[in-house]
Structure formats: C-alpha cells, structure tokens
Amino acid sequence: xxxxxxxxxxxxxxxxxxxxxxxxxxxxxxxxxxxxxxxxxxxxxxxxxxxxxxxxxxxxxxxxxxxxxxxxxxxxxxxxxxxxxxxxxxxxxxxxxxxxxxxxxxxxxxxxxxxxxxxxxxxxxxxxxxxxxxxxxxxxxxxxxxxxxxxxxxxxxxxxxxxxxxxxxxxxxxxxxxxxxxxxxxxxxxxxxxxxxxxxxxxxxxx
Numbered sequence: 001x002x003x004x005x006x007x008x009x010x011x012x013x014x015x016x017x018x019x020x021x022x023x024x025x026x027x028x029x030x031x032x033x034x035x036x037x038x039x040x041x042x043x044x045x046x047x048x049x050x051x052x053x054x055x056x057x058x059x060x061x062x063x064x065x066x067x068x069x070x071x072x073x074x075x076x077x078x079x080x081x082x083x084x085x086x087x088x089x090x091x092x093x094x095x096x097x098x099x100x101x102x103x104x105x106x107x108x109x110x111x112x113x114x115x116x117x118x119x120x121x122x123x124x125x126x127x128x129x130x131x132x133x134x135x136x137x138x139x140x141x142x143x144x145x146x147x148x149x150x151x152x153x154x155x156x157x158x159x160x161x162x163x164x165x166x167x168x169x170x171x172x173x174x175x176x177x178x179x180x181x182x183x184x185x186x187x188x189x190x191x192x193x194x195x196x197x198x199x200x201x202x203x204x205x206x207x
Contacts, residue, residue: 076123077196
C-alpha cells in the first residue's frame with residue numbers, strides 16, 4: 001500500500017492533472033459538450049496506452065538500444081522544453097489536423113490533442129513509469145505502476161471534463177486565455193529543464 005501511494009504521488013506530479021485540464025480547455029473550448037467528452041475520453045485512453053506499454057516494455061526497449069534512463073530523461077526534458085517554447089510563443093493551443101484530431105458530429109474544424117498527449121505522456125513521465133516498474137514489479141507484472149497510472153488518469157479525466165463544464169465555452173476572454181497559455185508554457189519549459197538537468201546530473205555522477 002505504501003509503495004502504491006508513493007507511486008500515485010509520483011505520477012500525479014509528473015502527469016499534473018490540473019495542467020492537463022487547463023490545456024484541454026484551451027484545445028476543446030470551441031467544441032460542444034458531447035465532442036468534449038469524446039475528446040477527453042480518447043485522449044486519456046491514448047495516454048494510458050502509452051504509459052502502460054512503457055510500464056511493461058519501456059526498460060527492455062531502452063536496454064535494446066543501449067539507452068540509460070538518465071539519457072532518456074535528458075532527451076525527454078528537451079522535448080518537454082520544446083513543447084513549452086511552442087506554448088510560450090502562442091502556438092500551443094492552435095488546432096491542427098493530425099492522427100489525434102477529432103471533429104464533432106456537426107462537422108466543425110478538427111482539433112488536435114497531440115500537445116496534451118506529449119505533455120502528459122512526456123519522456124519525463126515515461127522515465128518515471130519505467131523507474132516505478134523496475135523498482136516494484138511482482139510476477140513480471142508492474143502492478144504498482146499500473147495502479148498509479150489508472151488512478152491518476154481517472155483523476156485527470158474528471159478534471160478535464162469538469163474544467164470544460166465549469167470553465168466556460170471559451171467565447172471571449174481571448175487575452176486571458178492567451179496569457180494563461182503562455183504562462184503554462186513557461187511552467188512546462190521549467191519542468192523540461194528540470195528533467196534534463198536531473199538526468200544530466202545523474203548521468204555525470206554515474207559516469
């Protein structure tokens with residue numbers, strides 16, 4: 001139980017449901033309730049699939065390519081910082097068609113949740129999942145990591161749905177939304193730099 005709680009706390013800080021909810025509001029603000037619910041559900045399921053696959057196979061994949069967790073953390077931090085720079089420049093909430101794009105039944109413009117997925121299932125988060133899986137694995141099944149992932153993503157889904165329901169439709173307040181996106185970008189940049197520096201420090205110490 002103690003390991004489960006520690007893993008949940010770790011995943012909560014890495015996935016950051018509150019930040020995900022704010023990002024989702026920026027992405028889905030022009031969609032109707034049904035489309036928002038569908039988009040939130042699909043986004044969370046994609047993130048869950050990525051993280052559970054990482055829990056089962058992440059360490060093996062890195063081992064095959066000869067990549068250490070520290071090096072992966074550095075690369076992940078750089079990717080996260082890049083996402084943050086995109087948000088800081090005002091591009092983080094732009095909807096672009098992609099494999100993760102979805103439009104509502106009324107044929108509105110498709111929106112992309114790729115930036116949200118990359119944030120929640122960032123290399124930093126994957127590094128945390130792999131670490132938990134390696135540390136707490138019984139019968140070759142990363143039960144602790146799976147419990148942490150499903151618990152935090154359930155909370156993330158609730159936060160995303162609640163934010164779109166009570167956060168307004170997104171009409172008006174353009175300046176406030178732009179400021180929020182840019183401020184979030186600054187936080188994401190800081191998180192990416194933190195991941196990279198932590199990984200670099202561990203890598204240099206190990207070397």
